[in-house]
Amino acid sequence: MEWKEAFxxxxxxxxxxxxxxxxxxxxxxKEGFEHWHAEYCRYIDVFTEATGIxxxxxxxxxxxxxLKKKEQNKSE
Known part of the structure; x- marks a missing residue:
């Protein structure tokens, strides 16, 4: 997998x-929100560390x- 694909x-x-x-x-x-908020934050930490961004x-x-995905879904 190339860097762009991985990103x-x-x-x-x-x-x-x-x-x-x-x-x-x-x-x-509340439980679902807390779980997915923790996952979201974890992904941000992992991917910013890995990419240096x-x-x-x-x-x-x-x-x-x-936002782009939401707009696409609305137009479909």
Whole structure:
């Protein structure tokens, strides 16, 4: 797997955790929210350490990817 593919997979995995965290929050599942928030934070820590990208920049990339995915889902 090339670096770009690995990076895209890391972003996708983090977006997935963000979406699950959001779903748990909206459904009122405190346990679910806490679990997925911890996973989201763990992914950010792991992937920023592995890539050397500053945390704030990685979060911005993840937020942009999550927004793009939501917009795609609305248009389908």
């Amino acid at each position: 895209d997979a890391a972003v996708k995995k983090t977006v997935g955790a963000y979406e699950k965290m959001e779903e748990a929050f909206l459904s009122g599942s 500053p945390e704030s920049q990685f979060i911005e990339i993840v937020n942009d990817a999550a």
